[in-house]
Amino acid sequence: MQPEMENGRRAVDQLCAKIQERGRRTPFSFPEYIALTAKFPERIFRNIFQMFYDMIHSYIDVGVDEYPDDPESINYVPYDSSRLFEQGTDRPFFGDRLFVNRLLGHISSFRRGIRQNRIYIFEGPHGCGKSTFLNNVLMKFEKYAETEEGSSFETVWRLNRKLLGNGTDPTAKYLVEQLRNIVNHSTRGEQDPAPGPSAAGKEHLEIACPSHDNPLLLIPKTYRRDFFDELIPNKDFKHKLFSHKQYEWVFKDSPCTICQSLYNALLDILDSPSKVFEMIYARRYLFNRRLGIGISVFNPGDRIHRMHAVSDDHIQNHLNAILMDGNRVKYLYSRYANTNNGIYAIMDIKGHNKERFANLHGIISEGVHKVDCIEENVNSLFFAVMNPEDRENISDTQSFTDRITYVKIPYVLDFNTEIKIYKNIFGNQIRKYFLPMVLENFAKIIISSRLNPQSAAMAEWIPDPGQYRIYCDRNLLLLKMDIYAGIIPSWLSEEDRKNFTAKRRRRIIAESESEGDRGFTGRDSIRMFNEFFQAYSKKDKPITMAMLNLYFKKHCCAGGPIPEDFPDALSGLYDYTVLQEVKESLYYYNEDHISRQIQNYLFAVNFEIGQTQKCHYTNDELKITEELFETIEQKVLGHRSTRDKRKAFRKEVQNIYASKTLAQEILIEGKSVCETHLYQSLYDRYVHNLKENVLDPFLKNDNFRSGVKDYATESFKTYDKRIREDVALLMRNLNTRYGYSENSAKEVCLYVIDNDLAKKFAEH
Numbered sequence: 100m101q102p103e104m105e106n107g108r109r110a111v112d113q114l115c116a117k118i119q120e121r122g123r124r125t126p127f128s129f130p131e132y133i134a135l136t137a138k139f140p141e142r143i144f145r146n147i148f149q150m151f152y153d154m155i156h157s158y159i160d161v162g163v164d165e166y167p168d169d170p171e172s173i174n175y176v177p178y179d180s181s182r183l184f185e186q187g188t189d190r191p192f193f194g195d196r197l198f199v200n201r202l203l204g205h206i207s208s209f210r211r212g213i214r215q216n217r218i219y220i221f222e223g224p225h226g227c228g229k230s231t232f233l234n235n236v237l238m239k240f241e242k243y244a245e246t247e248e249g250s251s252f253e254t255v256w257r258l259n260r261k262l263l264g265n266g267t268d269p270t271a272k273y274l275v276e277q278l279r280n281i282v283n284h285s286t287r288g289e290q291d292p293a294p295g296p297s298a299a300g301k302e303h304l305e306i307a308c309p310s311h312d313n314p315l316l317l318i319p320k321t322y323r324r325d326f327f328d329e330l331i332p333n334k335d336f337k338h339k340l341f342s343h344k345q346y347e348w349v350f351k352d353s354p355c356t357i358c359q360s361l362y363n364a365l366l367d368i369l370d371s372p373s374k375v376f377e378m379i380y381a382r383r384y385l386f387n388r389r390l391g392i393g394i395s396v397f398n399p400g401d402r403i404h405r406m407h408a409v410s411d412d413h414i415q416n417h418l419n420a421i422l423m424d425g426n427r428v429k430y431l432y433s434r435y436a437n438t439n440n441g442i443y444a445i446m447d448i449k450g451h452n453k454e455r456f457a458n459l460h461g462i463i464s465e466g467v468h469k470v471d472c473i474e475e476n477v478n479s480l481f482f483a484v485m486n487p488e489d490r491e492n493i494s495d496t497q498s499f500t501d502r503i504t505y506v507k508i509p510y511v512l513d514f515n516t517e518i519k520i521y522k523n524i525f526g527n528q529i530r531k532y533f534l535p536m537v538l539e540n541f542a543k544i545i546i547s548s549r550l551n552p553q554s555a556a557m558a559e560w561i562p563d564p565g566q567y568r569i570y571c572d573r574n575l576l577l578l579k580m581d582i583y584a585g586i587i588p589s590w591l592s593e594e595d596r597k598n599f600t601a602k603r604r605r606r607i608i609a610e611s612e613s614e615g616d617r618g619f620t621g622r623d624s625i626r627m628f629n630e631f632f633q634a635y636s637k638k639d640k641p642i643t644m645a646m647l648n649l650y651f652k653k654h655c656c657a658g659g660p661i662p663e664d665f666p667d668a669l670s671g672l673y674d675y676t677v678l679q680e681v682k683e684s685l686y687y688y689n690e691d692h693i694s695r696q697i698q699n700y701l702f703a704v705n706f707e708i709g710q711t712q713k714c715h716y717t718n719d720e721l722k723i724t725e726e727l728f729e730t731i732e733q734k735v736l737g738h739r740s741t742r743d744k745r746k747a748f749r750k751e752v753q754n755i756y757a758s759k760t761l762a763q764e765i766l767i768e769g770k771s772v773c774e775t776h777l778y779q780s781l782y783d784r785y786v787h788n789l790k791e792n793v794l795d796p797f798l799k800n801d802n803f804r805s806g807v808k809d810y811a812t813e814s815f816k817t818y819d820k821r822i823r824e825d826v827a828l829l830m831r832n833l834n835t836r837y838g839y840s841e842n843s844a845k846e847v848c849l850y851v852i853d854n855d856l857a858k859k860f861a862e863h
């Protein structure tokens with residue numbers, strides 16, 4: 100027995116050494132706390148709003164702005180909120196770009212220090228994930244409060260019986276014994292700051308502030324400014340503390356009535372402020388939702404306690420005994436004290452929560468709550484989640500509507516986030532089963548059902564959507580979806596791009612607040628994706644647009660959730676995009692070669708045909724022939740340019756070269772030939788034509804089509820070298836630039852050829 104016993108003891112000792120919770124709870128003396136304040140002022144001077152702001156920002160990473168030099172930017176940037184909403188949660192929440200930007204917009208006021216007499220109602224339709232959102236955020240807040248960075252402190256009194264003269268009043272002792280058996284003080288949890296049964300015999304009576312006051316509030320208001328002025332070495336912070344609105348509370352807020360009256364009583368008895376401050380301690384404020392410490396979350400079924408005031412006869416008797424007076428300090432507070440400097444949340448405004456919500460009126464408007472005859476300050480972060488149809492449940496609280504801030508949580512409106520949801524449920528590998536862009540297009544069809552069919556903001560910006568009919572639906576929903584995802588599509592005209600001002604952007608983004616409350620719900624879309632994926636995913640054949648259109652056909656009746664012209668427009672945009680991809684992939688972009696040809700041309704136009712000259716710019720030996728001119732002119736002017744047109748062009752180039760390019764730009768301004776206007780303009784036209792017409796020779800060649808089909812098979816080797824090289828280049832580029840697999844690259848090339856897409860878009 101003996102050795103086993105010892106092993107057991109050692110194991111427990113080791114365990115205890117590792118358990119640090121207690122250590123984190125060890126109170127600091129007031130001077131220790133003040134030293135900490137001087138060292139980490141940013142952390143200590145923080146109320147619940149500032150802490151919540153810091154928490155959110157510590158879990159959110161700012162992504163890369165896609166258009167950093169855009170002068171009309173409204174800072175609608177991508178944020179990575181996965182650490183806040185997804186990681187380590189029982190059920191992830193997926194906030195799209197619109198929502199995260201909206202949330203951060205609201206929260207920015209928490210640091211600006213506008214007095215937060217408000218309740219934030221997160222409002223969204225069934226199945227938008229609003230409860231999950233709030234649960235996850237509260238969970239991350241608890242976690243944050245456990246870290247060093249997220250630490251905050253609350254007041255604990257350690258009343259020294261000896262210093263106070265008499266702590267063993269026989270009456271009190273008797274009462275305590277009796278009360279121990281009678282009083283049920285189970286309203287608080289196991290971390291109850293109330294003294295345990297043995298406290299009567301201890302040197303100290305420890306009482307924690309039920310309102311979780313920051314200990315700094317015990318410094319009398321009149322002395323606070325001077326005190327912090329001397330204390331804080333960080334000049335920058337001090338400037339903020341004394342001048343920013345967000346720190347007004349440091350000089351204005353009072354401690355709770357219990358702390359205040361204790362302070363006064365002790366000062367009377369001890370007659371020495373220093374002795375009073377010796378009894379003030381600071382300990383970590385550890386939020387715990389389950390125990391209702393600092394965070395309370397109420398469900399509609401939770402009954403409301405009829406007893407507003409909480410008292411504790413046990414503690415009251417100790418206090419009376421130790422202070423030798425029954426009226427000095429009333430140990431009395433309300434249930435709202437628990438979430439002072441904390442978070443009070445209502446899940447759904449129905450059932451008992453209707454009354455609970457109505458009861459908040461006075462507290463939110465005044466920041467004060469009456470408990471018997473005592474006025475209690477309540478500075479809490481008030482949250483609620485609500486379905487839009489429950490608005491009627493708060494209609495009789497009209498007078499308090501100006502205290503409500505609605506934060507919309509609609510269904511996802513950003514296709515990237517919609518895809519993230521499918522991936523979360525069906526696995527990351529789903530993308531492999533789709534041709535590139537087709538998965539995005541599935542999400543876009545779902546989202547099209549959630550948007551307002553008409554958009555005043557888009558119509559004001561682009562009055563004639565007809566010009567985009569080959570890439571976009573007439574209501575410009577496809578364009579709007581791109582904007583919501585942070586993309587400005589390249590097919591926009593120069594003029595519309597220029598007119599896409601910050602004001603218009605704000606207006607368009609603001610429209611999202613009235614969208615996403617209709618159409619396919621989150622659950623619908625998952626069910627549909629599942630059905631679609633089961634039906635069409637095959638190992639050897641990627642999912643195509645044709646399959647997508649087939650599947651959605653049944654949902655595309657008139658008056659259905661999907662706008663009638665949307666699927667066709669989506670296919671149009673798809674066709675246009677894949678055609679561009681194939682062209683870009685075929686186009687052999689040899690900048691050096693093009694640049695050399697243009698420099699040689701600019702040099703050669705100054706000489707008669709038949710001569711041989713060494714080009715000053717490239718050092719190439721040039722035989723000036725009609726053929727030399729023709730090769731380059733065809734590239735710049737197009738294949739169909741006539742001989743006369745080419746000759747006229749050559750003469751014009753020679754004129755500009757002599758009068759401006761050489762005389763002005765090169766000789767006077769000191770530019771190199773490649774920096775001149777003439778060179779740039781020829782270069783651009785050359786490249787443009789090269790790309791536009793890149794497909795022409797291939798489309799006429801039947802061998803090219805079969806070469807694509809036979810690529811990477813045994814028979815591919817039988818094709819001539821030129822075809823093999825071109826097809827291989829195309830396949831390689833489609834893979835590296837646009838993420839096509841070998842299989843899907845073949846598929847999309849045949850699609851482009853067989854549907855004659857080059858012809859379809861020839862005039863655009």
Ligand SMILES: [Zn+2]
Nearest residue numbers: 308312355358
């Ligand atoms: Zn207090």
